Amino acid sequence: MSKQQNETDELTCHVVSSITAIAEDEWNALLPDDYPFARYAFFTTLEKSEVIGRKSGWLPQYLAVYHRNHLVGAMPCFLKTHPYGEYVFDWSWAEAYEDAGIEYYPKLVCAIPFTPASGERLFVSPTHDQRAVRAYLLGGMRSLANQLGCSGTHILFPTETSLSSITHYGYMERRAVQFHWFNRGYETFDNFLATLTSRRRKNIRKERKSISVQNVNVEIREGDDICPSDWQTFYRFYQRTYLKRSGHTGYLNQAFFEQLGASLTDNLVLALAFIDDEPVAGALYFKSTHTLYGRYWGCLAEYENLHFELCYYQGIEYCIKHGLHRFDAGAQGEHKLMRGFEPILTYSAHHLEHQGFHQAIGDYLQREHHLIQQYLEDAKAHLPYRMESQ
Numbered sequence: 001m002s003k004q005q006n007e008t009d010e011l012t013c014h015v016v017s018s019i020t021a022i023a024e025d026e027w028n029a030l031l032p033d034d035y036p037f038a039r040y041a042f043f044t045t046l047e048k049s050e051v052i053g054r055k056s057g058w059l060p061q062y063l064a065v066y067h068r069n070h071l072v073g074a075m076p077c078f079l080k081t082h083p084y085g086e087y088v089f090d091w092s093w094a095e096a097y098e099d100a101g102i103e104y105y106p107k108l109v110c111a112i113p114f115t116p117a118s119g120e121r122l123f124v125s126p127t128h129d130q131r132a133v134r135a136y137l138l139g140g141m142r143s144l145a146n147q148l149g150c151s152g153t154h155i156l157f158p159t160e161t162s163l164s165s166i167t168h169y170g171y172m173e174r175r176a177v178q179f180h181w182f183n184r185g186y187e188t189f190d191n192f193l194a195t196l197t198s199r200r201r202k203n204i205r206k207e208r209k210s211i212s213v214q215n216v217n218v219e220i221r222e223g224d225d226i227c228p229s230d231w232q233t234f235y236r237f238y239q240r241t242y243l244k245r246s247g248h249t250g251y252l253n254q255a256f257f258e259q260l261g262a263s264l265t266d267n268l269v270l271a272l273a274f275i276d277d278e279p280v281a282g283a284l285y286f287k288s289t290h291t292l293y294g295r296y297w298g299c300l301a302e303y304e305n306l307h308f309e310l311c312y313y314q315g316i317e318y319c320i321k322h323g324l325h326r327f328d329a330g331a332q333g334e335h336k337l338m339r340g341f342e343p344i345l346t347y348s349a350h351h352l353e354h355q356g357f358h359q360a361i362g363d364y365l366q367r368e369h370h371l372i373q374q375y376l377e378d379a380k381a382h383l384p385y386r387m388e389s390q
Contacts (some may be wrong), residue, residue: 030123049256089114152352171349179341200384238296343379
């Protein structure tokens with residue numbers, strides 16, 4: 001028997017309903033970088049605040065692969081009874097199942113709840129056989145889905161580099177487009193503006209000037225400088241904005257933000273807007289060593305261009321000041337194009353147990369790939385950069 005075969009035979013896969021069943025140092029040791037949404041503290045915050053769990057329709061089913069009692073692989077999986085909070089839209093698939101008299105829910109997803117930010121989804125120890133542990137994780141996910149009576153398994157927002165190792169096991173690839181800003185060594189915000197066309201440059205300056213005209217002052221707080229009252233204030237913004245936009249108060253609660261401030265202190269940046277020393281709006285970012293992630297926003301009232309200032313321009317300035325390479329400002333948003341954000345592909349992977357639907361949707365996704373690529377190229381054609389700057 002080969003050494004690789006022997007190691008594979010000694011692997012065992014466990015399913016746990018709380019990440020606290022896994023040691024924090026062992027979980028974090030699997031992570032390839034400091035992507036904040038994969039950290040142990042992020043999942044414990046989701047659990048302790050009860051924004052995930054049976055009542056929310058996000059039931060944790062973490063997969064943990066061990067080799068001789070040492071954790072060598074993990075996947076954050078969830079049993080889902082609805083499509084909300086995923087940002088990969090499969091409502092039409094569920095409707096097709098319903099029309100055929102087949103249950104689409106529950107389904108099993110590997111994802112970061114409420115977070116459309118790409119990152120590694122299959123965590124494997126760098127000291128172990130990557131291919132063997134990935135295969136064991138994917139096999140374990142499929143086996144769990146069958147045990148739970150799921151219609152299929154879905155891996156949302158994996159990295160492009162890990163996608164091929166997932167589709168190798170029969171998963172269908174799906175693509176979408178987001179808009180990210182890239183730091184090309186700018187020293188100041190004006191250096192960035194200088195790369196844009198005159199029209200776009202003037203428009204951004206006009207939008208930013210309107211902030212001071214409205215007597216709005218913006219403060220950036222991060223780490224320990226974000227105090228408990230800031231979280232209470234921000235949650236009020238978040239709740240009110242969700243209520244106005246969606247008719248509900250959002251997926252997250254005040255406990256989530258307060259616990260987040262205590263557990264992921266070094267990964268958080270909060271932009272707050274004030275008028276006469278009274279806070280009126282805020283935007284919350286997460287950060288790694290190379291990327292800024294814009295995640296949540298809220299306000300008490302509508303102010304001209306304040307969303308653009310807090311959610312885009314303050315983020316760009318932060319990246320420039322701190323030397324971050326990329327700014328992922330969240331899902332969707334073609335209006336980001338004219339502000340210097342560039343279209344990029346994001347991915348998801350899907351396996352449906354019903355072979356007829358798996359094949360039919362696979363055929364559809366192949367056609368969709370061409371449409372997505374056309375959209376990407378068209379979006380690139382509308383970038384506001386001067387030709388010599390591209």
